[in-house]
Amino acid sequence: MAAIDKHEADHIRGELQDAVVQCSERCLYQSAKWAAEMSLSLPDFPDSEPGSPMEDVDSQSLPRPSFLSSNSDPDEARKEAKEFASYLLAKSYFDCREFDRCAAVFLPTALPRGPPSEVSPKNKKSASPDALKGKGKDAAPAKAPLLPPPNVLPNLSQKSLFLALYAKYMSGEKRKDEESEMILGPADGGSTVNKELIGLGRSLEGWFADREAKGLSHGNQGWLEYLYGVVLAKGKMEDAAKMWLLASVRLYPYNWGAWLELGALFGKFEELQNILPELPSTDITHEALTRLESIFPKSHFLKTERALLYYHAKDQQEAEKIFSALLKDDPYRLDSFADYSNILYVMEKRPQLAFLAQAATATDKFRPETCCVVGNYYALKSEHEKAVMYFRRALTLDRNFLAAWTLMGHEYIEMKNTHAAIESYRRAVDINRKDYRAWYGLGQTYEVLEMHLYALYYYQRAASLRPLDPKMWQAVGSCFDKIDRPLQSIKAYQRALVAGTYYDYGSSFGSGASHEPPSGVLDPEILYQMALMHEKLRDLDEAASYMELTLAQEDGPGGDNEYNNDEQRGPGLGVTNTTSKARMWLARWEFGRGNLSRSMELANEMCQDGFEVEEAKALIRDLRARTESRKPL
Numbered sequence: 187m188a189a190i191d192k193h194e195a196d197h198i199r200g201e202l203q204d205a206v207v208q209c210s211e212r213c214l215y216q217s218a219k220w221a222a223e224m225s226l227s228l229p230d231f232p233d234s235e236p237g238s239p240m241e242d243v244d245s246q247s248l249p250r251p252s253f254l255s256s257n258s259d260p261d262e263a264r265k266e267a268k269e270f271a272s273y274l275l276a277k278s279y280f281d282c283r284e285f286d287r288c289a290a291v292f293l294p295t296a297l298p299r300g301p302p303s304e305v306s307p308k309n310k311k312s313a314s315p316d317a318l319k320g321k322g323k324d325a326a327p328a329k330a331p332l333l334p335p336p337n338v339l340p341n342l343s344q345k346s347l348f349l350a351l352y353a354k355y356m357s358g359e360k361r362k363d364e365e366s367e368m369i370l371g372p373a374d375g376g377s378t379v380n381k382e383l384i385g386l387g388r389s390l391e392g393w394f395a396d397r398e399a400k401g402l403s404h405g406n407q408g409w410l411e412y413l414y415g416v417v418l419a420k421g422k423m424e425d426a427a428k429m430w431l432l433a434s435v436r437l438y439p440y441n442w443g444a445w446l447e448l449g450a451l452f453g454k455f456e457e458l459q460n461i462l463p464e465l466p467s468t469d470i471t472h473e474a475l476t477r478l479e480s481i482f483p484k485s486h487f488l489k490t491e492r493a494l495l496y497y498h499a500k501d502q503q504e505a506e507k508i509f510s511a512l513l514k515d516d517p518y519r520l521d522s523f524a525d526y527s528n529i530l531y532v533m534e535k536r537p538q539l540a541f542l543a544q545a546a547t548a549t550d551k552f553r554p555e556t557c558c559v560v561g562n563y564y565a566l567k568s569e570h571e572k573a574v575m576y577f578r579r580a581l582t583l584d585r586n587f588l589a590a591w592t593l594m595g596h597e598y599i600e601m602k603n604t605h606a607a608i609e610s611y612r613r614a615v616d617i618n619r620k621d622y623r624a625w626y627g628l629g630q631t632y633e634v635l636e637m638h639l640y641a642l643y644y645y646q647r648a649a650s651l652r653p654l655d656p657k658m659w660q661a662v663g664s665c666f667d668k669i670d671r672p673l674q675s676i677k678a679y680q681r682a683l684v685a686g687t688y689y690d691y692g693s694s695f696g697s698g699a700s701h702e703p704p705s706g707v708l709d710p711e712i713l714y715q716m717a718l719m720h721e722k723l724r725d726l727d728e729a730a731s732y733m734e735l736t737l738a739q740e741d742g743p744g745g746d747n748e749y750n751n752d753e754q755r756g757p758g759l760g761v762t763n764t765t766s767k768a769r770m771w772l773a774r775w776e777f778g779r780g781n782l783s784r785s786m787e788l789a790n791e792m793c794q795d796g797f798e799v800e801e802a803k804a805l806i807r808d809l810r811a812r813t814e815s816r817k818p819l
Contacts, residue, residue, distance in 0.1 A: 190481055191229040195286055198481070205440035212348050212409060213280050220442040220487065223538055227485035257345075259405050265343035273346050280349065285357035292327035292342055292350035297385030334395035335388050347393075348409045352385055355417065358382030365584060369578045370609055383421050406787070408437030412444045432464050442793050453619050486512055490522045505529050513542070518549050524589040531562045539563050554580040554587040561593060563713040570597045588617045595627045607631045622658070629661060638668045649681075654745040656682040660712055672719040679716045683708060710739045710764045716724050719769065730775055736768035766797030782809055 190198075202225035209218035258261040266273070272291050279288035339347060358380035366374045390410060397403045398568040415431035418424075431448040434441065452458045479488055493508035509526040512519065523546055543563045546556040558579035565573040577594035580587050595610035608631050614624035629644035642665035649658035663678035686709055717732035739759050759765070771790035786809050792802035 190229070191618065195231065195481075197230045199228050201440060208438075209441065209443075211277070211345060213277065213352065214441070214443055215440040221440060223487055224482055224485060227482040227487075229481075229483055230367045235311075250712070257343075262343050262345075262360060262405070262407075265341075266345055269346045273349070276346070276349055276353070279639070280353055280356075283360075285353040285360060289350045289357065290351035292340065292346055293354065294338070294340070297338075297354065297382070297389050314531055335392040337392040337396035339389055339393050344407050344410060351389065351410070351413055354386055355380050355413065357381070358386075358605060366585070369581045369585075372605060381422060383417055386417050387414070390417065405438060406433075407436045408441065408444075412435065412441055416447055419447060419451060428461070432461060435465065450618060486516055486519060487521075494525060497525060502529055502533050506533060510538075513545070517545060520546060520553050520555040523555040524562075524587075527559040527562040528589070528593075531566050536563075536566055537610070539566060552583060554584045554590060557583065557594060558587070558589050561590075561597075565593070565597055565600075568600075572596045574601070586617055588614055588621060591617065592621060592624050592627065595624065595631075599627065599631060604631050604635055606812070620651055622648045622655075625651065626661070629665075633661075633665070638665050641665050642669065643660065653681075654685045656709065656712070657684040658682075659685055660709075660715075663712075663715065667719065669713070670686060672722045676716055676719045679712050679719070683714050686712075703740065707739050707759055710736045710762060710768070713739070714764050714768050717771070724776065730772065733768040733772050733775075737765055739773070740765050761795045761797070763797055766792060768794050769795070770798050770801060770805075773802075777805065777809065777812075781811060785809055797817065 187545055188423050202221045205221040206218050206225065209215070209221060222771065257266060269292075276288045276291040279285075279291070288402050291345065294740040298746070308594070342350070360376055362380045368374065368379045368778050390413065393410070397406065398692035402803070411434035413432050415427045415429075415434060418430060428448065431444055431451070434444045438444075479485075479492075482488055489508055489512055493505045494504075495513070496505035496508065506526075506529050509522075509529065513526075523542065527539060527542055530542065539559075540563060543556075543560045546553070546559045550556055557576045561573045561576035561580070564570075564576065570773070574597045577590045577597065580590040581594070584590075591614035595607045595614065598604070598607035598610060608628065611624045611627045611631065614621050615628070618624075625648035627646050629641045629648060632638075632641040642662065645658065645665055649662055650752050652658050659682035663675045663682060665676055666675035713736040717729045717736065720726075720729035720732060740761055769788050769792055773785045773792065776782075776785035776788065786806065789802045789805045789809065792798055793806070
């Protein structure tokens, strides 16, 4: 039974189809594609019987296809009709990627200069740019609030104005990429910026202030708010960008690009909770958020998101099943193929990864996703130079493609090129501060360089993003150990043990296949390290307790209970190198405090384990010598 009835489905489909037209008219192609896919994924309902009284009603209620959106505001509709011919010309230029020609159809040759002020949609008074920039070497003292600049933009419809200003923005982005030249080259980085941002910010600031002064702000449509939020975010004015993007999604909630930009600005879950009351709360939107999968049962987008949830929860098997089904349903869909290739890489499924690379290359070899898939294939073959070549090719196609920066950093680590790895991870963090893999990669790189304080900082950032991932806390504990802070190291290792009860332990960094201990088994390496920390603190009894606990993981839960038979005991890890080292430590500790029989028992077990055999034999000789010396003459 469908979660929504036919009337609701038709209403949502109509809204999404209108969003396709609205986004396409403004050349927001990715948002238009998302809306079209979601529209097609709604459930199908049986048609009325031919000749029945409901047949005419159904035909009247169906949304009629439209190629140009209508406007309920009469003033805006009049302007759009007057500008129709110019709009078609400008859009044709944009579609041909002639951004400057597109902007020149509607805009003056030069936009105003000067730093933009962070004007909030709720408070139209401009703030001092110096006060908003924060700390800096040459920061000027705070001044009185600045008045907003005058509105220099022509009296255009909001649709035409958005298209022209967006073309200016895209022109600046294109020119920035051209000036950046090669990936990780001298000009690639923060020194090369979009030079149109300042003019766009000042122009939009003046336009919004003029609308507010004339009492016309109630007629805003949300598109220019979205563009202003993007401009402010690019200019690192993130608090104001959040406010303008929130205003945009309130006015028009079907612009998927605005939601993506807004989500990228929140670094913590608490920040998102603070703005939840300000998000759209209409019945349809609320239902769409709570019953998405029942409303859109055929949505590939939602299935992809579920697969990514499994992936980040380290359930690689379920994620791989969903992606495999998606590949069968839509073999030409390249979205999230990079994540699918990551899963196959971690699972070491080389044949499937080779097939995925061939399928992606046959569909479009010049897509960033395709280049990442091929790069992962060569990384799995340990051909790191070729892998880097394909990741660089992906970034040449799209410098903001996050996965390529992170994966390229991993490959540079394998090639021992720490400088390039650090720069790659930094670029990934600049694009998305919530990418824990980039923070973890930075920590690993600085650990290789033996700069443990730097490594500790980056590991802590990764742990704050993944508080339930034991690998993050284990890295934090290791760094605390190396800077001689055993108490903090013990606390970090305790967090790792707690986290291990929530997540199955596996590879979260993507540097190989995951090796998960059975359910209920604690990580012996963490227990062993905690024992060593207690030894550093000269708490030998506590250290011995943790060593015994390390040994207990060989048999699993209940393994040390003599009343449990083999069927009742949980599966254990068996003998490992770590448990063997713990057994050697305990044998020497028992030898030191005179418990020779227990020490001999542990040493004999080590001779059978196959680990540390020579040291065990040497200990046995010492034990026999001590025993002989104790015999009476």
